[in-house]
Amino acid sequence: xxxxxxxxxxxxxxxxxxxxxxxxxxxxxxxxxxxxxxxxxxxxxxxxxxxxxxxxxxxxxxxxxxxxxxxxxxxxxxxxxxxxxxxxxxxxxxxxxxxxxxxxxxxxxxxxxxxxxxxxxxxxxxxxxxxxxxxxxxxxxxxxxxxxxxxxxxxxxxxxxxxxxxxxxxxxxxxxxxxxxxxxxxxxxxxxxxxxxxxxxxxxxxxxxxxxxxxxxxxxxxxxxxxxxxxxxxxxxxxxxxxxxxxxxxxxxxxxxxxxxxxxxxxxxxxxxxxxxxxxxxxxxxxxxxxxxxxxxxxxxxxxxxxxxxxxxxxxxxxxxxxxxxxxxxxxxxxx
Amino acid sequence: xxxxxxxxxxxxxxxxxxxxxxxxxxxxxxxxxxxxxxxxxxxxxxxxxxxxxxxxxxxxxxxxxxxxxxxxxxxxxxxxxxxxxxxxxxxxxxxxxxxxxxxxxxxxxxxxxxxxxxxxxxxxxxxxxxxxxxxxxxxxxxxxxxxxxxxxxxxxxxxxxxxxxxxxxxxxxxxxxxxxxxxx
Numbered sequence: 332x333x334x335x336x337x338x339x340x341x342x343x344x345x346x347x348x349x350x351x352x353x354x355x356x357x358x359x360x361x362x363x364x365x366x367x368x369x370x371x372x373x374x375x376x377x378x379x380x381x382x383x384x385x386x387x388x389x390x391x392x393x394x395x396x397x398x399x400x401x402x403x404x405x406x407x408x409x410x411x412x413x414x415x416x417x418x419x420x421x422x423x424x425x426x427x428x429x430x431x432x433x434x435x436x437x438x439x440x441x442x443x444x445x446x447x448x449x450x451x452x453x454x455x456x457x458x459x460x461x462x463x464x465x466x467x468x469x470x471x472x473x474x475x476x477x478x479x480x481x482x483x484x485x486x487x488x489x490x491x492x493x494x495x496x497x498x499x500x501x502x503x504x505x506x507x508x509x510x511x512x513x514x515x516x517x518x519x520x521x522x523x524x525x526x527x528x529x530x531x532x533x534x535x536x537x538x539x540x541x542x543x544x545x546x547x548x549x550x551x552x553x554x555x556x557x558x559x560x561x562x563x564x565x566x567x568x569x570x571x572x573x574x575x576x577x578x579x580x581x582x583x584x585x586x587x588x589x590x591x592x593x594x595x596x597x598x599x600x601x602x603x604x605x606x607x608x609x610x611x612x613x614x615x616x617x618x619x620x621x622x623x624x625x626x627x628x629x630x631x632x633x634x635x636x637x638x639x640x641x642x643x644x645x646x647x648x649x650x651x652x653x654x655x656x657x658x659x660x661x662x663x664x665x666x667x
Numbered sequence: 668x669x670x671x672x673x674x675x676x677x678x679x680x681x682x683x684x685x686x687x688x689x690x691x692x693x694x695x696x697x698x699x700x701x702x703x704x705x706x707x708x709x710x711x712x713x714x715x716x717x718x719x720x721x722x723x724x725x726x727x728x729x730x731x732x733x734x735x736x737x738x739x740x741x742x743x744x745x746x747x748x749x750x751x752x753x754x755x756x757x758x759x760x761x762x763x764x765x766x767x768x769x770x771x772x773x774x775x776x777x778x779x780x781x782x783x784x785x786x787x788x789x790x791x792x793x794x795x796x797x798x799x800x801x802x803x804x805x806x807x808x809x810x811x812x813x814x815x816x817x818x819x820x821x822x823x824x825x826x827x828x829x830x831x832x833x834x835x836x837x838x839x840x841x842x843x844x845x846x847x848x849x850x851x
Contacts, residue, residue: 404695404746453794454718461726465706468729471736475695478746490737497730514719514796 342449346428347420354585355385361627368631395574400477403571407476412576415469415583422462423586424449426593427517429603429612448517455516456508459594460500463549463587467493469580470551470558474568485567488557491638495645496548496555502653503541506660507531507598516594520602527606532599537656539599541649546591548641551584553630557638592622670714677710692748694739702732719795 359374359382366373374381399405427448435442452458467489474486508514510531511522523529532539548555559567569577596602596618603615636644684704691697705728712721739745753759777783787802803811 402746404693407695407699410699452718454722454796457719457722457726461722461729464726465729467733468702471733472695472699475736475740475745483740487737487740490733490740493730493733494737501726513794 338445339449342445342447343424346423346449350420350423350586350589351582353589354582355389357585357588357623358388358581359385360623361630364624364627365631368628389578392575392578397574397576398571400479400571402478404476404478407472408571409576411469411473411476412572412579412583414472415466416579416586418462418466418469419583419586419590422459422466422590423593425452425455425458425462425516426590427451427455427520427597427603428593429615451517452515454514456504456514456519456594456598459516459590460504463590464493464497464500466583466587469583470568473572473580474558477568477571479571481565481570482568484564485558485570488564488638489568491642492548492551492555492557495642496545499541499645499649499653500545500549502650502657503538503545504598505653506535506538506656509657509660509664510534516597516602519598520604523601524604526604527601530599530601535599535656535660537652539595541653541656542599543595544649545645546595547626547629548645550587550591550626552588552626554633554635555641556635557641560635588623588626589619592619592626595622673710674714677707677714680704681707692751693745694743694749695745698732698736698739701735702729705729705732717795719799 362384363373363381365371374384377383377387399408425448427446429447431447432445433442434445448455471486471489471493474482474484474489476482507519511519513519513522519531523531547553551558557567559569564570569580572580593615596615600618601614603611605611606614609617681704684700684707687700688697688704691700706725708728709721709724712718712724743749787806
């Protein structure tokens with residue numbers, strides 16, 4: 332068998348299992364962090380510190396009755412959750428998560444080199460963003476297929492959200508691409524290998540903030556959680572879903588949060604390069620954990636915006652700033 | 668071997684999905700098949716080694732079909748089948764006939780030409796986006812600029828059409844005020 336094939340299959344299985352487990356763990360962390368910030372306790376009853384709450388939730392999701400409404404379009408209704416989970420995991424496949432691992436197998440005494448990225452394509456950043464954008468088809472189709480007014484509102488909000496943030500994501504990431512001169516995420520990491528001073532975030536603070544905001548909209552997090560805001564549209568696109576199908580939307584959402592955290596760390600904050608005595612993998616994990624925490628922090632601290640406010644923000648404020656940023660970066664790159 | 672499997676899988680899926688797009692009477696099926704087919708076309712680019720164009724295909728059509736969904740949502744009840752009102756057989760006949768003639772011509776074109784050659788040799792050392800950029804900004808600079816101007820014109824036209832009441836927000840206006848200004 333081809334070693335590349337075996338390696339790819341193994342890496343896919345490892346990433347798939349770890350990220351879905353992390354997605355489950357993410358719900359626990361989210362509840363604990365929110366509870367801490369709002370002076371509550373969060374889950375405490377199941378297991379030590381409520382840690383087994385994840386298992387309890389998992390069992391609940393697996394054993395719940397799977398309902399398909401009688402007026403719904405059954406095929407699309409069933410396919411939509413799979414789109415959410417699948418696109419989220421396909422997006423991760425092009426992200427270099429850690430260093431290239433090199434180790435010697437003890438018995439046969441042979442050096443093995445394992446790149447941590449599953450598919451090393453030289454347009455990684457565009458592929459990841461495009462795949463995550465395709466993930467928004469899940470709420471769109473789910474809302475339209477379920478023959479429920481809240482669902483329709485949820486899916487029209489999906490369209491609004493997509494048409495708003497997409498242009499900001501693309502334009503904001505353009506300036507760092509011009510500085511690095513490559514679309515490969517590995518090149519991004521290598522361009523920032525000389526310690527904290529060489530991080531792109533110092534040269535492109537505006538692009539960083541814009542990408543962060545667009546990332547929140549992309550992962551459907553507060554302050555941009557328009558699609559399923561309970562206080563307004565019951566549960567939006569997820570109103571008629573139950574059980575595992577509902578769970579798949581949330582695995583997709585949390586996997587996307589992890590992907591966006593990795594992207595922020597790699598594009599703007601040095602990626603998996605060593606910082607002084609801190610090993611690269613640890614630095615990467617810390618950065619990803621920080622960005623994940625930032626998402627929860629902002630959820631606890633900020634109210635969410637209206638759909639028209641999101642569109643106003645993206646097209647009238649963020650897009651002009653991104654364009655000006657690109658023009659200035661272009662001038663500096665050309666003259667400098 | 669993988670390339671072969673991928674090619675046949677993607678070809679069958681693409682043709683099947685576009686058939687659904689054309690033949691289905693349900694708007695939701697038609698649009699979903701269109702979106703899936705458009706995304707699968709990027710697979711051909713990936714198989715040919717044109718990664719950059721593949722991703723561009725993915726990004727552009729994901730966004731474009733999403734806009735189409737917005738229209739579908741506004742105009743149709745997407746969970747019901749649509750009854751088409753077209754009763755004019757002559758129009759259908761002419762359109763279908765000319766499409767058939769065109770397809771026959773496209774498919775028979777390579778038979779008559781002995782030498783098909785590339786006009787622009789790609790740079791050997793350039794990566795995929797670089798190769799596209801080099802061709803676009805040297806040999807095809809004028810068509811590229813013309814396309815840019817056309818897009819700009821389309822964008823300004825869109826803004827003028829949609830921007831008459833851009834500063835009023837329907838969401839933050841009271842209901843009775845809306846009725847007053849619309850003159851209903």
